[in-house]
Amino acid sequence: AQSVAQPEDQVNVAEGNPLTVKCTYSVSGNPYLFWYVQYPNRGLQFLLKYITGDNLVKGSYGFEAEFNKSQTSFHLKKPSALVSDSALYFCAVRPDSNYQLIWGAGTKLIIKP
Amino acid sequence: DTAVSQTPKYLVTQMGNDKSIKCEQNLGHDTMYWYKQDSKKFLKIMFSYNNKELIINETVPNRFSPKSPDKAHLNLHINSLELGDSAVYFCASSLRTSGVSYEQYFGPGTRLTVT
Numbered sequence: 001a002q003s004v005a006q007p008e009d010q011v012n013v014a015e016g017n018p019l020t021v022k023c024t025y026s027v028s029g030n031p032y033l034f035w036y037v038q039y040p041n042r043g044l045q046f047l048l049k050y051i052t053g054d055n056l057v058k059g060s061y062g063f064e065a066e067f068n069k070s071q072t073s074f075h076l077k078k079p080s081a082l083v084s085d086s087a088l089y090f091c092a093v094r095p096d097s098n099y100q101l102i103w104g105a106g107t108k109l110i111i112k113p
Numbered sequence: 114d115t116a117v118s119q120t121p122k123y124l125v126t127q128m129g130n131d132k133s134i135k136c137e138q139n140l141g142h143d144t145m146y147w148y149k150q151d152s153k154k155f156l157k158i159m160f161s162y163n164n165k166e167l168i169i170n171e172t173v174p175n176r177f178s179p180k181s182p183d184k185a186h187l188n189l190h191i192n193s194l195e196l197g198d199s200a201v202y203f204c205a206s207s208l209r210t211s212g213v214s215y216e217q218y219f220g221p222g223t224r225l226t227v228t
Contacts, residue, residue, distance in 0.1 A: 034216060038154075043117075043203055043219035051215075088154060100169055101217070103156045 002027040004093050006104035013081045013111050021076040021107045023091030032094040033074040034101070035065055039087045047089075050074060061085070081111045116140070117220040119204050125226045126194055134189045134223045136204030144168075145187035146205040146217065147179060156203075162187055163209055191225075199227045 048059025
């Protein structure tokens with residue numbers, strides 16, 4: 001079965017340190033990969049996507065993600081974390097030209113001052 | 114403002130009632146979705162419409178009925194509400210180009226509480 005895994009329920013990072021939120025997937029073909037962020041009591045906001053091309057994609061709020069085909073991973077990164085980055089982060093994968101996204105369970109990111 | 118909007122933002126109702134949630138997008142998208150987010154924050158796709166045609170219909174009780182009067186609107190009607198229906202319901206939209214739907218844009222959510 002096709003799936004997306006976010007192995008960490010929660011990630012704690014000190015402000016100013018680099019952060020990584022992990023995502024691995026198991027889908028057939030060449031998937032499209034997405035990261036979304038959800039702030040408390042808000043809807044999800046699109047952060048970035050990988051469709052094709054350069055494996056390192058840059059997105060909103062200084063975030064970037066690296067696509068690794070051999071490891072079937074799409075980890076979200078930021079060089080220097082801000083307290084305001086604290087939120088719930090979702091990885092999502094679309095298998096080839098399917099309509100439907102397969103969602104990870106979400107990772108709560110906590111940035112401590 | 115260009116966005117996906119939902120009404121109402123909060124909905125508190127008793128078991129057995131019938132309620133509707135409305136969604137509108139002015140982004141010019143042709144595909145719309147309903148998601149349910151439970152108390153553990155898991156996201157579950159419920160329905161999706163492309164150009165008013167139902168394209169995703171997950172295993173959802175038939176008490177839930179979507180309706181898309183046009184490409185910019187997707188409403189969700191729920192009959193005979195149950196306690197387990199309590200959740201946050203998100204509407205989303207995307208543009209399908211050359212057979213591929215790209216990123217989805219989400220509404221602010223409707224928090225449904227059934228008592």
